[in-house]
Amino acid sequence: MLEIKNLQASHEGRALLTGLDLVVRPGEVHAIMGPNGAGKSTLSKVLSGSEDYDVTGGTVTWNGKDLLAMPTEERAGEGVFLGFQYPVEIPGVTNDYFLRTAINAQRKRRGEPEISPGEFLKLLNAKMAFLEMDASFKRRFVNVGFSGGEKKRNEILQLLVLDPKLVILDEIDSGLDIDALHVVAKGVNSLRDSGHAFVLVTHYQRLLDYIVPDFVHVLVGGKIVRSGDRSLALDLEAHGYAADRVGA
């Protein structure tokens, strides 16, 4: 279970999260919506451990552990995964090497033996086939020269291969055409069970037609100003965030 209490964070002295509360239980899908600049990516990155932000107040616990006390890689080892709004390009590092290194790093952290090359290849091939990715993406450098949609698909590939427990996806739907959106949603939905918790950051309610959330929250000015169920997203689609902005 993820418990965020009164979380406050800033960047270069500017407050971006201003007292945010959120509880996500295993098996639940929470959608976080909000206008541009509301702090959605900031929340995602602060949860993943980004050193770009200063946490100035509040607590975050994950399965009872103090998440904020852990460095980024340790959070990943605890099952936290962030799908980036803007995935990073890494020239010189092939996708398959990157994934194998990541799996083995996480296994090592848990005191498990390394994955065998054969086992890894089988896993990777299966997930790529499921996401309808061409085999050539294995040998390509991570995200280098990928289209926007290919980058997002590659994030979902990492998600499926690493199989984390807390899945935070930051605007995974932006830049996707309808076919790619289908595939990405298929990937995410395949993980939906009582063992996985999801935080979906999105701008548009369209994604939620494919990944149906249990809860919808409105984030404005660095905190959650309204929460509801699926119908809240439809309501926002019709009326915008204006009312919430005034309320904030």
Place this chain on the structure above:
Amino acid sequence: MITTWRSSHAAFRDGAVEPAWLATLRRDALACFEKVGFPAPRDEAWRYTSLQVFKVTPFVHQDVGANAELDALVAAQRLPSAVAEIVIVNGRIDAARSRYPTDPGLTVRPLSAAVASDDTLPQAFGRLAPWRDVAFIALNTAFVQDGVVVQVAKGADIAGPVHVILVSSGGAQPIVANPRLIVQADAGSRASVIVSVLGVAGATSLTNLVEELQVGPNAELHHHVLALQPANANLMLNSSVRVERDGRYHALAAWLGEGLVRHEPRVVLAEPGASAHLDGLYVLDGSAHADNRVVVEHVAPRCISRQTYKGVMSGRSKGVFDGTVIVHRDAQHTDASQDSRNVLLSDDAEANAKPRLEIYADDVKCAHGTTVGRLDPEQLNYLRTRGIGLADARRVLTAAFVAEVVERLRDEPARDRLRRHVDARLNKVMEAR
């Protein structure tokens, strides 16, 4: 200082039996060395590298016999793909540890044997290396003990590399070795020459290697030097290369040792259509020091040159790239580029990158770029969000940074070996942080 060398030359020459041309050449070279002398303290060409190490230490020539440590050192660096493997210990051929080729298209001989038997050697020896002007080349010419002469016959395509292993062994006294490598790749041939520079830990030494490489018309020569010397084992390397019509020269200089390296490649693109790809790679820590002073001369039209140097500096190490492209008046349609990329992993490490152009022709394409920086924080963070620890993330990104030049190495076992050494060095560098 200089007079010390003269008296040691007399001792060195005492009783030697050699053809007259070589004796004369040695004498002339010694006179040139005395005239030129070591570079002065303010010499711009030596701005980043102190000559102190060469001057204060009374290097001696020294032979060694059996040595288990040396055997292990050499055994670990042998290349299974090599068609010939010549081991030179303290400047002298170690026949017991060497192996010569059987391919009819390839002749590999000790310099000492070629001197005694070959009437074409006097033309090749000292032809490309400017021994009249450069102190260390003059010194090598005066004091050369032995070396390797490689001839690749016209049209021959040699798959595996000729591997020359240079070792300086431990001893009570500092050791100087003056080996020479002469390669003649005849028209239309293709071959690789790999030089590995090793040293037994703990000893002080200077390996003053001079290379003279001739790439004939439409020939392709791959040349890789890998230095793995321990601290206090210094490498002074002068590589003179001449590339003829449509010839192709590919070089990779890799400095992964702990001592000092000064490399002065001089490449002349002498005839139309010749090309040179010069790659450099150094991963340094501690007080390691690599100074690359590259000169590429475009003499003829339609020649291509590429310099790609990648440096990773940690600890208090220093990496220098000083590259000059000279485009002569007749070298129209020259296409030249210089690229020096550097990553600093510590506050005390230093990188100097200075590309230079001298252009005397008007229709040319020349580009250069240099960068000195840290690893990208966004890339580091991305790897860490996938569970890769900070030290490993740094290692992965640094290996990726140098991968471009590593992967260009032609011989696969040599490439695997280089990758292994880069990884080992990076592990050591990351551990020390």
